[in-house]
Amino acid sequence: MSPDSVKGLILVVEDERAISDLLRLYLSREGFGVQVESDGVAGLSAARTLHPVAIILDVGLPSMDGTEICRKLRAEGNWTPVLFCTARDDEVDRVVGLELGADDYITKPFSPREVVARVKAVVRRAVQAASSTGALVLGEVSVDPVTRRVTVAGEQVQLTATEFDLLEHLMANQGRVLSREQLLSEVWGYAAIVGTRTVDVHVAQVRAKLGDHSPIRTVRGVGYSAELEP
Amino acid sequence: MSPDSVKGLILVVEDERAISDLLRLYLSREGFGVQVESDGVAGLSAARTLHPVAIILDVGLPSMDGTEICRKLRAEGNWTPVLFCTARDDEVDRVVGLELGADDYITKPFSPREVVARVKAVVRRAVQAASSTGALVLGEVSVDPVTRRVTVAGEQVQLTATEFDLLEHLMANQGRVLSREQLLSEVWGYAAIVGTRTVDVHVAQVRAKLGDHSPIRTVRGVGYSAELEP
DNA sequence: CCAAATCTTGACGAATCCCTGACGCCGAGG
DNA sequence: CCTCGGCGTCAGGGATTCGTCAAGATTTGG
Numbered sequence: 001m002s003p004d005s006v007k008g009l010i011l012v013v014e015d016e017r018a019i020s021d022l023l024r025l026y027l028s029r030e031g032f033g034v035q036v037e038s039d040g041v042a043g044l045s046a047a048r049t050l051h052p053v054a055i056i057l058d059v060g061l062p063s064m065d066g067t068e069i070c071r072k073l074r075a076e077g078n079w080t081p082v083l084f085c086t087a088r089d090d091e092v093d094r095v096v097g098l099e100l101g102a103d104d105y106i107t108k109p110f111s112p113r114e115v116v117a118r119v120k121a122v123v124r125r126a127v128q129a130a131s132s133t134g135a136l137v138l139g140e141v142s143v144d145p146v147t148r149r150v151t152v153a154g155e156q157v158q159l160t161a162t163e164f165d166l167l168e169h170l171m172a173n174q175g176r177v178l179s180r181e182q183l184l185s186e187v188w189g190y191a192a193i194v195g196t197r198t199v200d201v202h203v204a205q206v207r208a209k210l211g212d213h214s215p216i217r218t219v220r221g222v223g224y225s226a227e228l229e230p
Numbered sequence: 231m232s233p234d235s236v237k238g239l240i241l242v243v244e245d246e247r248a249i250s251d252l253l254r255l256y257l258s259r260e261g262f263g264v265q266v267e268s269d270g271v272a273g274l275s276a277a278r279t280l281h282p283v284a285i286i287l288d289v290g291l292p293s294m295d296g297t298e299i300c301r302k303l304r305a306e307g308n309w310t311p312v313l314f315c316t317a318r319d320d321e322v323d324r325v326v327g328l329e330l331g332a333d334d335y336i337t338k339p340f341s342p343r344e345v346v347a348r349v350k351a352v353v354r355r356a357v358q359a360a361s362s363t364g365a366l367v368l369g370e371v372s373v374d375p376v377t378r379r380v381t382v383a384g385e386q387v388q389l390t391a392t393e394f395d396l397l398e399h400l401m402a403n404q405g406r407v408l409s410r411e412q413l414l415s416e417v418w419g420y421a422a423i424v425g426t427r428t429v430d431v432h433v434a435q436v437r438a439k440l441g442d443h444s445p446i447r448t449v450r451g452v453g454y455s456a457e458l459e460p
Numbered sequence: 461c462c463a464a465a466t467c468t469t470g471a472c473g474a475a476t477c478c479c480t481g482a483c484g485c486c487g488a489g490g
Numbered sequence: 491c492c493t494c495g496g497c498g499t500c501a502g503g504g505a506t507t508c509g510t511c512a513a514g515a516t517t518t519g520g
Contacts, residue, residue: 117376147457162451195481451507
């Protein structure tokens with residue numbers, strides 16, 4: 001097992017050896033993998049290829065400015081969280097205000113635990129932003145597989161575990177007609193020991209809870225599907 | 231380099247062409263990308279798919295009220311900053327008070343620079359709130375991973391090591407439903423040799439210590455998650 | 461080495477959920 | 491128009507799941 005990838009890789013672009021060593025020490029202690037680059041060009045290419053979960057950028061760097069790296073990444077559509085790291089307060093003005101798409105900044109000298117806390121916060125936020133987009137939406141019905149919440153017309157609806165799994169599976173395959181046998185093996189489990197009529201009952205439950213906005217359509221003789229037009 | 235994505239995208243939902251043109255002009259001059267939708271339904275779907283950094287919503291809209299859009303997004307767990315935009319003062323009462331999760335509001339007529347300033351402020355606030363403190367906050371409960379302190383409604387609460395790790399992990403993944411197996415492997419360790427019921431007991435302990443403000447929700451048949459709404 | 465705190469386990473009860481079977485309606489086909 | 495099979499509906503028994511408690515095991519601190 002490689003200890004590097006437990007929590008993901010942090011890319012540190014910093015030319016002062018004393019600082020990068022410190023960052024490596026404290027971040028790896030927290031379970032992050034750490035890759036250090038000491039000049040801007042190498043840092044940019046590492047950011048493009050290594051897919052780090054966050055990047056710590058020194059503002060003053062040889063060969064390419066830290067702000068320049070961030071700007072290029074953003075222009076390429078790369079929104080990996082970036083923490084700027086700067087010695088002078090007057091540099092702060094250039095990175096905050098999000099003109100560069102920075103997520104946070106640190107001023108030297110900094111305490112290692114402060115850095116760790118901010119890195120974790122930034123990574124957490126990025127993960128959250130990425131995962132909150134995973135909601136399945138069909139008409140008025142919204143199903144979030146991560147939070148396991150269902151809303152219909154803005155109102156939250158309580159589903160049981162089986163009901164949720166069933167609705168999620170139908171919405172994930174929206175438009176496709178799924179047979180009861182398919183639903184049983186894919187929602188209930190590989191070896192479904194329950195009768196196929198059980199599906200009907202749960203479909204009815206879900207429909208009752210979703211009310212008029214239920215997207216579940218019955219395909220007589222075949223099975224069920226989730227779609228907009230009833 | 232596409233100038234649109236330097237600072238992120240602002241979604242404007244506004245049916246009066248004169249106003250949306252003005253907003254587009256001034257916001258894009260500031261480096262934001264701008265997407266305009268002129269009716270509520272299209273606006274809602276754009277908000278779901280485009281992942282804007284902020285949304286400007288007209289309160290009076292054809293096909294769907296601006297407040298309705300905001301309410302639905304919030305119900306789906308989408309907390310993108312929203313600025314309401316309204317012509318009449320009496321409408322203001324409906325959006326402020328944050329019952330709708332609005333971040334700010336503007337009354338027509340407005341000066342373009344005022345709008346720009348508020349948008350920038352709202353975006354900055356959202357980013358700062360998520361990344362600057364390092365503490366995990368959810369309702370009245372605050373968990374600081376660095377100092378390992380927990381406060382509920384301002385009062386400090388003593389948690390044991392396991393209890394703290396459990397709560398921290400749940401809050402770090404707030405909203406996400408975690409199974410007992412996940413919690414065991416991620417909180418107890420990679421090779422957890424303890425029974426899954428152990429999780430229940432510690433959850434109960436944490437709940438007892440947090441009292442009425444406990445953010446831990448049990449998702450029957452699945453696991454636990456930390457969130458505001460019970 | 462002892463004592464206190466913490467962690468884990470097992471049992472029990474209450475609440476909830478799931479499956480089944482029966483009944484009746486409805487659409488398809490003759 | 492009639493028949494038949496698929497489907498919606500309902501309610502009850504059986505099975506899970508979870509909260510709670512207490513006791514034993516383990517760790518921590520002195």
